[in-house]
Amino acid sequence: MKKFFSSVYGAIIVVSLYVAFWYWYLKSVVMALFPIVLISSFYGIDFVIKSIARNPTFIHYHFFPKKLPLQQRKIILENFSFYKRLHPKFQTSFDHRVVCFLNKYKLIEREGFQLSEERKIMIAACYVQLTFGMYSYLIDSFRNILIYPDFYYSPITGKHHYGEYNPKMKIVVLSWNKFYEGIQFESSNYNLGIHEFSHAILGSFKHKRKNRQSIAENDFNLGCRKILVLWSDSGKRNLIIDSDYFRTYAFTNLGEFTSVVLEHFFETPEDFKAKFPDLFVIVKKMINYREDWFQY
Known part of the structure; x- marks a missing residue:
């Protein structure tokens, strides 16, 4: 019952009953329609705010953008085709976000690993690529990033x-x-950074009430719910499994599936779009991905 009244149809019924009651009680059409005007105004303002928060011009405008030294920009240009294809104004925003990322999160070396400036830039750029469509991109679901040289034993899980x-x-x-x-290997459909950072974004909204989520978190949450609908449909899920497009590990649980789907979205977007157009559109909207960011 609660779910129904939270839906659009439930809201329409409630508002209709409310209007009917006040018209019967006050015998005034103006007073009866007042709640509709008020509600419409609220949803109108909400629509405008969300539209602005998803607009690339607003998202990527910075009064005083932080800049990367030329050598660090060169690192990103040489390793990220995503960055190379961006229009110059969006490259400026990307640079700003890389600096902000490195200022917010602590990168910690493990097992004698040496974390050079180049490596820090690459980790930051990977995260910025994933969150580039989000206005609120610096999330609080993680604070530190531990970097091991290779396959490692985790004392947290007791596994490698x-x-x-x-x-x-x-x-x-x-x-x-x-x-x-x-x-x-940008077309391998395996990108550890995107995979683990997407888990962190999933964790960002899971522990927040809907009214406390940022618009970016809310969009990501909505996308996950739509993916859940596909996941819950055994027929569609079997079609996805039988395609052999996603690796077997993707079907461990919904969280792993979402993370693997995001890897494929960035690694082989044309194949993804051709094989699963509906799922492609869901992912595109959940991270507010825009083609007009790019020069080609």
Whole structure:
């Protein structure tokens, strides 16, 4: 019952009954229609705010954008085709976000791994690529990023991993070799950075009430719910499994499926769009991805 009255149809019924009651009680059409005007105004303002928050010009405008040194920009240009294809004004915004990312999150070396400036830039750029369509992109679901040289034993899970996200400790953990491999082979459909950072974004809205989520978190949440509908449909899920497009690990649970889907979205977008157009559109909207960011 609660779910029904939270829906559009439920809201229409409630408003209709409310209007009918006040018309009967006050015998005034103006007073009876007042709640409709008020509600319409609220939803109109809400629509405008959300439209602005998703608009690329608004999202990527900075009064005083932070700049990267030329050498650091060169690192991104050489390793991220996403960045290379961006219009110059969006490259400026990308640079700004990379600086802000490195200022907010602490990158910690593990097992003697040496974290050079180049490696820090690449980790930041991977996160910025995933969240580039989001206005509120610096999330609080993680604070630290642990970087191991390779396959590592996690004392948290008691298992060996290439990467993980721990919401309780607010950490993202990466194996550098596997992370770098995902960056170098852009069409492999395996990108450890996108995979683990997408888990962190999932964790960002899971512990927040809807009215406390940012618009970006809300869009991501809505996309996940739409993916859940596909996931829950055994016929559609079997079609996806039988396609052999997504690796078997994707079907471990909904969270893993969402993360793997995002990897494919960035790695082989044309194949993804051709094979699963409906799912492609869902992902595109959930991260507010725009073709007009790019020069080609």
